[in-house]
Amino acid sequence: MKKEYQQHDSKEADIVSGIKIQHNKVPKLLIAVFYVVVIWAIGYAIFMPGKLAVEPAAAPQDNKGELIFEGTCLSCHATGAAPDLKGVTDRMPEEDIKNVIKKGRNTMPAIGHLYTEKEIDKVYEYLEDYR
C-alpha cells in the first residue's frame, strides 16, 4: 500500500468507493504535538503519583462536634429554614438542647438515633463556643 502512495504526487487523488482521497503529508505541527504528548505520557508514568496528594487532617477526632454541626445542623440552621443557633446555650439549658437534638421539636426531626451520647456531648461543647 505504502508504495502506491509514494508513486502519486501528494496533490493527486485516488478514488475509493466514489470518494476522492488525497495523500497529503501529516502536518509538521501535528507531529510535534504527538511527540510532546508521548514525552509527557512517559514523564507522567514515571514521576507522578496519579492522584491528588492530600495532607491528612491534624488530629481528626478532635473536631467531631464541629463536623456534625456543620454537616448536619447547618443544613437547615444556616439557610433561614430554621432559627440561628448563635448563642443558643445562653437561651436554653443544656438538658433541653440535648433533648431537642435527640427527639426533635416542631419541624426539626429527631436525630438521636444517628449519634452516640458522647457525640451529642461534643456537639453541645461546640455550641457553647458558637456565637
Add this chain to the structure above:
Amino acid sequence: MFTDEKWSSSKNWFIAAVFWIIIGMSMGLLTATKQIWPELLNNRWTTYGHVRSAHVMLVIYAWLSMAYVGSMFYMIPKLSKTRVYSEKLGNFALVFYNIVILEGFFALLFSQTEVIEYGEFPLWVDVQLLVAIGLVAYNLFKTVGRRQEKMLYVSLWYFLGSLLWLPLTWIVGNFPAQWIPSGVQQGLMGWFLGHNAIGLWMTTVGVGQIYYLLPKLTGRPLYSHQLSMIGFWAIATFYVWNGPHHLMNGPIPGWISKAGVIPSIVLLIPVWDVLANFWGTMKGSWSQTRSSVPLRFTVAGTIFYLFACLQGPLQALPSVSSVIKFTHWTVGHAHMGPFGAFSFTSFAALYYILPKIVGREMFSKRAMEAHFWFSTVGFLVFAFSLWIAGVVQGFAWIEGVPFLQTVLMMEPYVQGRAIGGTMMYVAQFFLAWNMYKTIKLAKLEKKQQAQQQAATA
C-alpha cells in the same frame, strides 16, 4: 412479513430513531424540570432516579444507536459498492431491537436497574439487546464481505471496528459485574462500559459519519487517508483504557489511576488527527455551510467533538477532577459528545441520506434551519449554564460552604439549563415533522407518477 425493498432498513431505523429522540429527550426535560419543581410527577414510576436513567439509556441506545445503524445501513453498502446483505434481516433486527428497548424502558420505570452508568438495563434485557446488536453486526459484516471495492475507506474501518467493540464492551460491562465481588472491581468494570460506550461506539461511528459526509457534502477530496488511519489505530489502541479516570481520586491503586490518566491525554492524537483532516478537507468550502444545513450540522458537530475532547483529557487530571467531580459541570460535558457532536453528525447523515432513499428533497428547508439553530443555541445555553454552575459548585464545596446553601446557589443555573434543554427538545419536533412530511409526499409523488405513466401508456 418483513420488506425486502432497497434501503428500507436504513429508512426504518431512522424513523424509529427520531421517534425515540422525542421520547428520550422528554425524559431528559422531565429530569431537568424536576430539579426546579421536585414535586412534579412524583409517583412511584417517574421518580427522579427512574426518569434520569431512562433518559440516558434511551437517548444513547434508542435514538443515537438507531440513527447510527440507520446511517450504516446506507453508508456501508455504498462504500462496499454492493447491496445490504439482507434488508429483511435488517428490518427484523429493527423490530426486535425496538421491543428490547421498550422492555428496558419499562424495566427502568418499574425500578429494575443494574446501577451501571450507560448500562442500567437489567440482565434479562441486556442479553436480548446483545442478540439484537449481534444481528445488526452480522448483517453489516456480511455486506462488507461481498464488497466490490478492494480498498476499505476510512469510514468502513470505523464502522466495522465499532460493530465489534460495542458487543465486547456490552459483555464486559454488563455480565461479569453480576458475579465479581462488589466495590472497586465492580466500579472499574462498570466504567469500562461507561467510557467505551462513548469511546468505541458513539465516537467511532460518529467520526466514521464525519469522514463519509465531509467529502460527499463539500465535493472535495479527503485531505489525507494516511492521517485518518493513524487516527483510527490510535483511537483503537488508547480509548479502551479510559474507564479508570471516572474513579479519579477514588479508592483505586495509583497505577490504575495513571493507566486511566495517560491514555486520556494521549487521546489528543486521534482527535487532532480527525480535526487536521477536517480542516484540510474543508479548506475553501467554508462558505458552503451558509446554504447547506447538513454540512453545517457536520461542521458544528465536528467542532463540538473537538471541544468535548479538549475538556475530556483535562478533566481526567487529578487536580481538575478534584474540583469538577460530582458537579453540574460533568453533566454539561457528558451532553457535548452525545448531543453536540454525534447527534449533530447523525442529523446531518439523516438529512443527507433520507432524500436519496425516498427520491425527494427534504420537505422544508426552513424547518431544517430551525432544527439547526434551536439545537445549537439551546445546547449552548444548556451547556454553559451547567459549566458555570459546576465551577461555582466545585469551589464552594472546597471552601466548605454548607451543602444546602450550595444547592440554593444553583437555582439560576438549573433554570438556565432547563430553558436551553427546552430549546433542544423543541428543535427535534422540526426534525420529526419535516421527516414525516418528506416521506409522505415522496410516497404521494411516486403514486402520481405511476398513475401518469399508466395513463400515458
